[in-house]
Amino acid sequence: EIVMTQSPATLSASPGERATLSCRASQSVSGNLAWYQHKPGQAPRLLIYATSVWATGIPARFSGSGSGTEFTLTISSLQSEDFAVYYCQQYNSWPRTFGQGTKVVIK
Amino acid sequence: QVQLVESGGGLVKPGGSLRLSCAASGFIFSDYYMSWARQAPGKGLEWVSSISNSDNTIYYADSVKGRFTISRDNAKNSLYLQMNSLSLEDTAVYYCARGGFVPLDSWGQGTLVTVSS
Numbered sequence: 001e002i003v004m005t006q007s008p009a010t011l012s013a014s015p016g017e018r019a020t021l022s023c024r025a026s027q028s029v030s031g032n033l034a035w036y037q038h039k040p041g042q043a044p045r046l047l048i049y050a051t052s053v054w055a056t057g058i059p060a061r062f063s064g065s066g067s068g069t070e071f072t073l074t075i076s077s078l079q080s081e082d083f084a085v086y087y088c089q090q091y092n093s094w095p096r097t098f099g100q101g102t103k104v105v106i107k
Numbered sequence: 108q109v110q111l112v113e114s115g116g117g118l119v120k121p122g123g124s125l126r127l128s129c130a131a132s133g134f135i136f137s138d139y140y141m142s143w144a145r146q147a148p149g150k151g152l153e154w155v156s157s158i159s160n161s162d163n164t165i166y167y168a169d170s171v172k173g174r175f176t177i178s179r180d181n182a183k184n185s186l187y188l189q190m191n192s193l194s195l196e197d198t199a200v201y202y203c204a205r206g207g208f209v210p211l212d213s214w215g216q217g218t219l220v221t222v223s224s
Binding site for chain 2: 034038042044045049055085089095096098101
Protein backbone atom coordinates (compact mmCIF):
# COMPACT_ATOMS: atom_id res chain seq x y z
CA GLU A 1 0.00 0.00 0.00
CA ILE A 2 1.25 3.47 -0.89
CA VAL A 3 1.27 5.77 2.13
CA MET A 4 0.52 9.42 1.44
CA THR A 5 1.88 11.98 3.91
CA GLN A 6 0.73 15.58 3.88
CA SER A 7 2.33 18.60 5.52
CA PRO A 8 1.68 20.71 7.37
CA ALA A 9 -1.27 19.28 9.28
CA THR A 10 -2.58 22.80 9.77
CA LEU A 11 -1.72 25.91 7.80
CA SER A 12 -2.66 29.30 9.22
CA ALA A 13 -2.85 32.09 6.67
CA SER A 14 -4.60 35.37 5.94
CA PRO A 15 -6.88 36.10 2.97
CA GLY A 16 -4.78 37.20 0.01
CA GLU A 17 -1.73 35.20 1.11
CA ARG A 18 -0.17 32.37 -0.83
CA ALA A 19 -0.59 28.86 0.57
CA THR A 20 1.64 25.91 -0.25
CA LEU A 21 0.55 22.39 0.71
CA SER A 22 2.80 19.36 0.36
CA CYS A 23 2.10 15.69 -0.28
CA ARG A 24 4.67 12.90 -0.27
CA ALA A 25 4.13 9.33 -1.47
CA SER A 26 5.98 6.35 -0.01
CA GLN A 27 6.75 5.21 -3.56
CA SER A 28 6.36 6.70 -7.00
CA VAL A 29 2.80 7.31 -8.16
CA SER A 30 3.98 8.65 -11.51
CA GLY A 31 1.68 11.62 -12.22
CA ASN A 32 -1.44 9.90 -10.86
CA LEU A 33 -2.08 12.33 -8.05
CA ALA A 34 -5.27 14.25 -7.25
CA TRP A 35 -6.19 16.99 -4.79
CA TYR A 36 -9.58 17.42 -3.12
CA GLN A 37 -11.13 20.19 -1.04
CA HIS A 38 -13.51 19.27 1.77
CA LYS A 39 -15.63 21.59 3.86
CA PRO A 40 -17.68 20.45 6.88
CA GLY A 41 -21.09 19.12 5.94
CA GLN A 42 -20.34 19.23 2.22
CA ALA A 43 -19.32 16.74 -0.43
CA PRO A 44 -15.59 16.66 -1.16
CA ARG A 45 -14.66 18.43 -4.38
CA LEU A 46 -12.03 17.38 -6.90
CA LEU A 47 -9.65 20.28 -7.54
CA ILE A 48 -6.70 18.89 -9.46
CA TYR A 49 -5.92 15.57 -11.16
CA ALA A 50 -2.95 14.16 -13.04
CA THR A 51 -0.80 16.31 -10.74
CA SER A 52 -1.57 19.61 -12.43
CA VAL A 53 -4.79 19.46 -14.44
CA TRP A 54 -7.69 21.56 -13.20
CA ALA A 55 -10.98 19.79 -12.66
CA THR A 56 -14.06 21.39 -14.19
CA GLY A 57 -14.85 24.83 -12.79
CA ILE A 58 -11.80 25.12 -10.55
CA PRO A 59 -10.37 28.65 -10.39
CA ALA A 60 -6.86 29.28 -11.67
CA ARG A 61 -5.59 30.36 -8.24
CA PHE A 62 -5.30 26.64 -7.48
CA SER A 63 -2.33 24.93 -9.10
CA GLY A 64 -0.62 21.58 -8.72
CA SER A 65 2.92 20.48 -9.40
CA GLY A 66 5.35 17.68 -8.70
CA SER A 67 6.31 14.23 -9.88
CA GLY A 68 7.24 10.80 -8.61
CA THR A 69 6.83 11.06 -4.85
CA GLU A 70 6.71 14.80 -4.14
CA PHE A 71 3.70 16.96 -4.95
CA THR A 72 2.49 20.46 -4.14
CA LEU A 73 -0.85 22.26 -4.19
CA THR A 74 -0.52 26.03 -4.32
CA ILE A 75 -3.29 28.54 -3.70
CA SER A 76 -1.93 31.77 -5.10
CA SER A 77 -4.15 34.18 -3.16
CA LEU A 78 -6.39 32.74 -0.47
CA GLN A 79 -10.04 33.65 -0.66
CA SER A 80 -12.48 33.30 2.23
CA GLU A 81 -14.09 30.28 0.58
CA ASP A 82 -10.74 28.45 0.42
CA PHE A 83 -10.52 27.79 4.15
CA ALA A 84 -11.12 24.03 4.26
CA VAL A 85 -9.33 20.69 4.51
CA TYR A 86 -7.30 19.55 1.50
CA TYR A 87 -6.45 15.94 0.70
CA CYS A 88 -4.11 14.41 -1.81
CA GLN A 89 -4.89 10.96 -3.23
CA GLN A 90 -2.90 8.58 -5.38
CA TYR A 91 -4.66 6.57 -8.06
CA ASN A 92 -1.60 4.84 -9.45
CA SER A 93 -2.18 1.55 -7.65
CA TRP A 94 -4.70 -0.30 -5.51
CA PRO A 95 -5.69 0.31 -2.80
CA ARG A 96 -6.30 3.96 -3.53
CA THR A 97 -4.98 6.02 -0.63
CA PHE A 98 -5.51 9.52 0.69
CA GLY A 99 -3.19 11.68 2.71
CA GLN A 100 -4.34 12.61 6.21
CA GLY A 101 -5.26 16.13 5.10
CA THR A 102 -4.07 19.70 5.58
CA LYS A 103 -6.47 22.07 7.30
CA VAL A 104 -6.20 25.64 6.06
CA VAL A 105 -7.42 28.07 8.73
CA ILE A 106 -7.76 31.81 8.91
CA LYS A 107 -4.90 33.54 10.72
CA GLN B 108 -25.68 17.87 -13.86
CA VAL B 109 -24.20 14.91 -12.02
CA GLN B 110 -26.15 13.98 -8.93
CA LEU B 111 -25.35 11.25 -6.43
CA VAL B 112 -27.71 10.65 -3.52
CA GLU B 113 -26.84 8.18 -0.78
CA SER B 114 -29.34 6.52 1.51
CA GLY B 115 -29.54 3.67 3.98
CA GLY B 116 -27.39 4.99 6.79
CA GLY B 117 -28.44 4.77 10.41
CA LEU B 118 -27.73 3.32 13.83
CA VAL B 119 -26.71 -0.32 14.01
CA LYS B 120 -25.32 -2.53 16.78
CA PRO B 121 -21.83 -4.04 16.59
CA GLY B 122 -21.93 -7.20 14.51
CA GLY B 123 -24.95 -5.96 12.61
CA SER B 124 -25.51 -5.27 8.93
CA LEU B 125 -26.58 -2.35 6.80
CA ARG B 126 -27.02 -1.77 3.08
CA LEU B 127 -26.23 1.59 1.59
CA SER B 128 -27.61 2.75 -1.74
CA CYS B 129 -26.57 5.52 -4.10
CA ALA B 130 -28.91 6.84 -6.78
CA ALA B 131 -27.07 8.38 -9.72
CA SER B 132 -28.37 10.77 -12.35
CA GLY B 133 -27.12 13.30 -14.87
CA PHE B 134 -24.62 11.02 -16.60
CA ILE B 135 -24.39 7.63 -18.31
CA PHE B 136 -23.97 5.50 -15.19
CA SER B 137 -22.88 2.38 -17.06
CA ASP B 138 -19.87 4.23 -18.51
CA TYR B 139 -18.19 4.85 -15.17
CA TYR B 140 -16.34 3.13 -12.38
CA MET B 141 -18.05 3.92 -9.08
CA SER B 142 -16.68 4.02 -5.56
CA TRP B 143 -17.44 4.34 -1.87
CA ALA B 144 -15.31 6.38 0.49
CA ARG B 145 -15.83 7.26 4.14
CA GLN B 146 -14.85 9.73 6.82
CA ALA B 147 -14.86 8.65 10.45
CA PRO B 148 -15.51 11.33 13.09
CA GLY B 149 -12.48 13.58 13.42
CA LYS B 150 -10.56 11.63 10.78
CA GLY B 151 -9.67 12.07 7.14
CA LEU B 152 -11.06 10.56 3.98
CA GLU B 153 -10.64 6.83 3.44
CA TRP B 154 -11.25 4.98 0.18
CA VAL B 155 -13.44 1.91 0.80
CA SER B 156 -14.23 0.15 -2.46
CA SER B 157 -14.53 0.56 -6.23
CA ILE B 158 -16.39 -1.35 -8.94
CA SER B 159 -15.85 -1.24 -12.67
CA ASN B 160 -18.58 -0.07 -15.03
CA SER B 161 -19.39 -3.65 -16.02
CA ASP B 162 -19.04 -4.90 -12.38
CA ASN B 163 -16.55 -7.60 -13.18
CA THR B 164 -13.65 -5.83 -11.47
CA ILE B 165 -13.92 -4.98 -7.78
CA TYR B 166 -11.46 -3.61 -5.24
CA TYR B 167 -11.67 -3.26 -1.46
CA ALA B 168 -9.66 -1.62 1.26
CA ASP B 169 -8.10 -4.18 3.59
CA SER B 170 -10.11 -2.71 6.47
CA VAL B 171 -13.40 -3.88 4.91
CA LYS B 172 -12.38 -6.86 2.80
CA GLY B 173 -14.48 -9.93 3.59
CA ARG B 174 -17.14 -7.86 5.37
CA PHE B 175 -18.34 -5.34 2.78
CA THR B 176 -19.66 -6.06 -0.72
CA ILE B 177 -19.97 -3.45 -3.43
CA SER B 178 -22.42 -3.95 -6.29
CA ARG B 179 -24.26 -1.97 -8.92
CA ASP B 180 -27.38 -2.15 -11.04
CA ASN B 181 -26.78 -0.29 -14.28
CA ALA B 182 -30.45 -0.62 -15.27
CA LYS B 183 -31.41 1.28 -12.12
CA ASN B 184 -28.45 3.69 -12.12
CA SER B 185 -27.67 2.56 -8.61
CA LEU B 186 -24.65 1.65 -6.54
CA TYR B 187 -24.78 -0.39 -3.34
CA LEU B 188 -22.63 -1.25 -0.36
CA GLN B 189 -23.62 -4.24 1.76
CA MET B 190 -21.91 -3.94 5.12
CA ASN B 191 -21.77 -6.95 7.43
CA SER B 192 -20.06 -7.64 10.75
CA LEU B 193 -19.98 -3.94 11.50
CA SER B 194 -17.65 -2.70 14.23
CA LEU B 195 -17.30 0.58 16.10
CA GLU B 196 -14.48 1.52 13.70
CA ASP B 197 -16.94 1.52 10.79
CA THR B 198 -18.77 4.54 12.20
CA ALA B 199 -18.42 7.20 9.51
CA VAL B 200 -20.08 9.29 6.87
CA TYR B 201 -20.13 7.14 3.74
CA TYR B 202 -19.83 8.85 0.37
CA CYS B 203 -20.72 7.57 -3.05
CA ALA B 204 -18.41 8.91 -5.75
CA ARG B 205 -18.04 8.67 -9.51
CA GLY B 206 -14.71 7.28 -10.59
CA GLY B 207 -12.18 5.04 -8.94
CA PHE B 208 -9.95 3.91 -11.75
CA VAL B 209 -9.50 7.64 -12.29
CA PRO B 210 -9.99 10.38 -9.66
CA LEU B 211 -13.31 10.74 -7.89
CA ASP B 212 -14.75 13.64 -9.82
CA SER B 213 -18.23 13.82 -8.28
CA TRP B 214 -19.35 12.99 -4.76
CA GLY B 215 -22.65 12.67 -2.95
CA GLN B 216 -23.46 14.46 0.29
CA GLY B 217 -22.92 11.30 2.30
CA THR B 218 -24.93 9.13 4.65
CA LEU B 219 -24.05 8.62 8.31
CA VAL B 220 -23.50 5.12 9.66
CA THR B 221 -23.25 4.85 13.44
CA VAL B 222 -22.22 1.57 15.01
CA SER B 223 -23.01 1.59 18.70
CA SER B 224 -24.43 -0.70 21.34
